[in-house]
Amino acid sequence: MKPVSYVRARSVEEATAAHAGRGEARYLGGGTNLVDLMKLGVERPEVLVDITRLPLDQVEEQPDGALRLGATVRNSDLAAHPLLRDRYPVVSQAVLSGASGQLRNVATTGGNLLQRTRCAYFQDVSKPCNKRVPGSGCAALDGVNHDHAVLGHSPHCVATHPSDLAVALAAVDAVVELAGPGGGRAVPVTDFLRLPEDVPERDTVISHGELITAVVLPPLPPGSVSRYRKARERASYAFALASVAAVLRLEDGVVSHLGLAFGGLAHRPWRARRAEAALLGARPTPEAVARALDAELAEAVPLRDNAYKVSLARDLAAQVLGSLTATA
Amino acid sequence: MASQAHNAVGSPIERREGGAKVSGGALYATEYTPPGCVYAWLVTATVPKGRVASLDTAAALKVPGVLAVLTPDSAPRLADTDDATLAVLQNSEVPHHGWPVALAVAETLEAARAAAGSVGVAYETEPHESVLTEDPPGAYTPDEVNGGHPTERRRGDPEGRFAAAPVKIDARYRVPPLYNHPMEPHGATASWRDGRLTVYDTSQGADPVRAVLAQVFELPEERVTVVCEHVGGGFGSKGTPRPHVVLAAMASLHVRRPVKLALTRRQLTELVGHRAPTDHRLRLGAEPDGTLTSLIHEVTTHTSRIKEFVEQAAVPGRVMYAGANSLTAHRVAALDVPTPSWMRAPGEAPGMYALESAVDELACALAMDPIELRTRNEPDEEPDSGRPFSSRHLVECLREGAKRFGWAERDHRAGVRRSGAWLTGTGVAAATYPVLVSPSRATVTAHPDGLHVVRINATDIGTGARTVLAQIAAEALGVGAEAVRTEIGTTGLPKAPLAGGSSGTASWGWAVHEACRSLARRLHERSGPLPPEGLTASADTRGTADAESPYARHAFGAHFAEVGVDTDTGEVRVRRLLGVYAAGRILNPRTAGSQFIGGMVMGLGMALTEGGRVDPASGAFLGSDLAGYHVPAHADVPEVEAHWIDEEDAHLNPMGSKGIGEIGIVGTAAAIGNAVHHATGIRFRELPLTPDQVHAAGRGLV
Structure with a gap:
């Protein structure tokens, strides 16, 4: 039996010190993913640093109008927060489309970003998986890959990032605040989560000992509208086959701001910079939107079972942008 | 009085x-904790075919609290059993992924699990085939199919009449592997005392468990007690003893302590049975007035290498419609897969999905109301046997359902009801299930x-x-x-x-x-x-309940569904389900209603969300837990209504009842599939109707 020691941190400093000081350590938030993976033998930590008592459970408005989401704010509380619902509907909608009511009641903001892929091969310790055991191979590459990536994957890993929240955070240019033994830093969420390349075991750029303390949402451009949409295999408690988060601002019928991100397509939320650039300064006619999305998705490389994702994502995004254009 | x-x-x-x-x-079975009870955890094969070359238990035996690791070398010998799925830990052969190769027993659940995880297993593997293809090599015609039905029945000249039919449907349908997944996973608590075996098991029948345990442990039945006080669902997967109860009893015999063993959700699908995938070819020939002139239903399915189980999916065609020309036949391929078994309405559930979809296709080809088409082909006697029905009120169910559902207002044109991105449609299908006693x-x-x-x-x-x-x-x-x-x-x-x-x-x-x-x-x-x-x-009731009846005895039903199809996402959402049943006398409307509705919800899952996936490389049922295998969530289940008609039938039993546990699932998937066609104008023939295929086919509809 592998013993696990448990530390209940009373401060951020204590948490990062406890995490950095020992061997294989994991922060414990809601535990909704970590504990599952421990039972499956996928995660085998030696130390659990419980951070749920840290004073990181508030949603606070910053002087510059930004919204700072504490890392331990529960998903349910986050989605229901009046400021979030009012100013960032895309984020609230994304949270509510994830998991189930019971899971959202315990899962945390920081934990949501750090959840692991639901690739079935990753979750089965008897199967090869470079993310779990670097160098062991990728069973999904030629296996059952219906749910896997079409963008940004590598021969080493074709997993997707499962979070809905992260997709919305990518679209609103959220920034992840980290505390660590060497001090703090802030990283845009789109850089925080990474593509697999040849180190698929690293989901994020977080360093040993570092702790997510907050996610900061910058103010959205005045007059912008936002929305999250997700396609899934059942109406609740299913991961995205594809999803879209979008923030749009029109001035005189012309796109003056667009944040567009896809979920379910890649190892991290896929910020559609190419489509954004194509539409910025243009009228978002259906034809222009289609051209922009085609340009974005041209680099998709579907696997055996998941070619459907490309057209699904394109149509979802076209629908979301169309509906936002109608209301902007 | x-x-x-x-x-x-x-x-x-x-x-x-x-x-x-x-x-x-x-x-429930694993909530009993006799004094001195210890815990077992299973080690299962991670390869699809071959044998265990070596088992290293040294590390496992060092785990504090471990009492034993049972292996084929150390486990008690079992007497021969007719059921090869129960011959566990008897030799080193691996017939499929997930097969038990060792069992750790320890003072605590945690220690047992840790020990199981420490067992080193090396395999010699052999080439394998675990995926059912359309025309699998080695497929054969079994002697009989599940339920003791003949594998093939032929009447008249089905091929000739089909070829000559002025209107015909020739279509293939596919149903994937499906998992029973009862709420309560399989588990047992076993203890031996003074040569007596007592088992708390989760089973659909304690007597069959006792009979098998007595057989494999070579005991008189009087020395075996089996308790199944409360059972959290089975749907067929607990119909006969499953390996967990044999393993618990073996472990208890070995360590001389009471032993508790519970399977994990993922272990269930590979050890307790599943609904085998079925590939259906349906050919229907008809006159322009809708009279069926030929019905040909051919089914291809899989079984495992160690036990033949053949889903009798072509059998409903022997019951449903009038006509002198019919062929219903099965083929099966033995693959390197876990052994399939019963799952709620084996045979009828997949078979009626295919048959009732084809009938709907025929109605469309004839431009005829599908209820009218079914009514026109209502038989006077059971087509296959020629026996009179003890009672048959299918047409009454269809008419009553049509009235309650509002079928008369239906516009039969497909793909024309739009509201924004949504297309809506309605569908109907018939259901049947035999009366068994x-x-x-x-x-x-x-x-x-x-x-x-x-x-x-x-x-x-x-x-x-x-x-x-x-x-x-x-x-x-x-x-x-x-x-x-x-x-x-x-x-x-x-x-x-x-x-x-x-x-x-x-x-x-x-x-x-x-x-x-x-x-x-x-x-x-x-x-x-x-x-x-x-x-x-x-x-x-020996001699009376099992007396041969001169009547063909079946329950019937009609299912109606309304769906919305989101053309942006390809998501299908059921808006209404309505079932009307003719199932003899309903003995308790409350509990009967629950069973009908439960069957319909399970049919909704079969139609839209449930599909097992086989990993070609390892033969594993991949992602088979409740996060990966999508049974409907509450949000998927809309308004569901179950009704029944008063049916008096003197040829059943003293209560005048027919079975109600399974018929609710039977026509549901076809009704939903037919509604999706009505909504979109596109015929999908492969379950489940998930967004990937619906969206891909439906692009450009709106």
Whole structure:
């Protein structure tokens, strides 16, 4: 039996010190993913640093109008927060489309970003998986890959990032605040989560000992509208086959701001910079939107079972942008 | 005595153990903890075919608290069994992914799990084939199919009449592997004392478990006690003893302590059976007026290498429609897969999905109302056997359902109802399920205090058996149901068949009814107070319940569905489901309604969300837990209505009832699929109708 020691941190400093000081350590938030993976033998930590008592459970408005989401704010509380619902509907909608009511009641903001892929091969310790055991191979590459990536994957890993929240955070240019033994830093969420390349075991750029303390949402451009949409295999408690988060601002019928991100397509939320650039300064006619999305998705490389994702994502995004254009 | 018994048959009384269940008081198989109980954890094969070359248990045996690691070398020898899936830890062969290769036993669950994880297993693998293809090499015609049905039935000249038919449908349908996934996973607590074996098991029948345990451990049945007091669903996967109960008993014998073993959700799908995938070719030929001239239903399915189970999916075609020219046939390929078994309405559920989809396609080809088409082909007698139906009210179900559903207002054109991105449609399908019944014993005792105690080893798998048996007894005795106590769920009681094949209530109720009638007669004949021990009567329905009937006996039903299809995402959402059943006399409307609705929800999952995936490389059922295998969530389940028509049938059993546990699933998937066609104008023929295929096919619809 592998013993696990448990530390209940009373401060951020204590948490990062406890995490950095020992061997294989994991922060414990809601535990909704970590504990599952421990039972499956996928995660085998030696130390659990419980951070749920840290004073990181508030949603606070910053002087510059930004919204700072504490890392331990529960998903349910986050989605229901009046400021979030009012100013960032895309984020609230994304949270509510994830998991189930019971899971959202315990899962945390920081934990949501750090959840692991639901690739079935990753979750089965008897199967090869470079993310779990670097160098062991990728069973999904030629296996059952219906749910896997079409963008940004590598021969080493074709997993997707499962979070809905992260997709919305990518679209609103959220920034992840980290505390660590060497001090703090802030990283845009789109850089925080990474593509697999040849180190698929690293989901994020977080360093040993570092702790997510907050996610900061910058103010959205005045007059912008936002929305999250997700396609899934059942109406609740299913991961995205594809999803879209979008923030749009029109001035005189012309796109003056667009944040567009896809979920379910890649190892991290896929910020559609190419489509954004194509539409910025243009009228978002259906034809222009289609051209922009085609340009974005041209680099998709579907696997055996998941070619459907490309057209699904394109149509979802076209629908979301169309509906936002109608209301902007 | 009251002439109209209170709360007797036909009353919607609540299930008796409901309070105990919702308050946690009802004990399930692995909630019994005998003194000294220890825990077992299974090690299962991670390769699809071959043998265990070596097992290294050294590290596992060092885990603190470990008592033993059972392997084929150390495990108790079992006597031969007819069921190869139960011959566990007897040799080093690996017939499929997930097969048990070792069992760790320890003082705690955690230690057992850790030890199991420390067992080193090396395999010698052989080439394997685990994926069912359209024309699998090695496919053969089995001698018979599940239920003892003939593998092939041919009447007239089906091919010739099909070729000559002015209107014809020739279509292929596919149903993927499906998992039973009852709420309560399979588990057992076993203990040996003085040469006696006592087992708490989760099974649909304690007597069959006892018989098998007695056989494999070479004991007289009297020395085996099996308790199945509460069972959290089975859907066929607990119909016969499964490996967990044999393993628990082996482990207990080995370590001389009571042992508890529970399978994980992922282990379930590879060890307790699944619905085998089926590939259907349906050919229907018809006259322009809708008269069927040919019905050909050919099914290809898989079984495992160690046990033949053939899903009898072509059998419903022998029951449903009139016509002199028919072929219904099965082929099966033995693959390197876990052994399939019963899952709610085996045969009928996948078979009627295909047949009723094809009938809908034919109605479209004929430009005819699908209800009218079915009505036109209503047979006077069972087409295959020529026997008269004991009762058949399919047309009445269709008409009653049509009225309640609002079918008359339906615009039969497909793909024309749009609201924004949504297309809506409605569909109908018929359902059928055979009437099965087995002999049973029962006793009933009248006590001086006015209580009547019914004893029968029936099993309540969540259906309300205790409750409905009390109602049957009350009616036969002429007393109120509250004056009847039912004792069920252990082999100490009179022998009874399992809860399966929608036959439990009919089989048990028949014996209970006979015993109670006998007691009532004796009570009537005597005077004076009852003796302190009460007065007991018993019944055994051997020779009556299993007598050959001159009638074809089936329940029928009609399913209606309304769906919305989101053309942006390809998501199909069911908006309404409505079922109307003709299933004899409904004994308890409340519990019967729950079973019908439960079947319909399971059919919704079959239609839209459920599909097992086989990993070609390892032969594993991948992502088979409840996060990866999508049974419907509450948000998927809309308004569901179950109704029934009053059906009197004197050729069934003394209660006049037909089984109701399975028919609810039978036509649901086809009704939903037909509604998706009506919504989109596109015919999908491969379940489940998930967004990937619906969206891809539906692009450009709006």
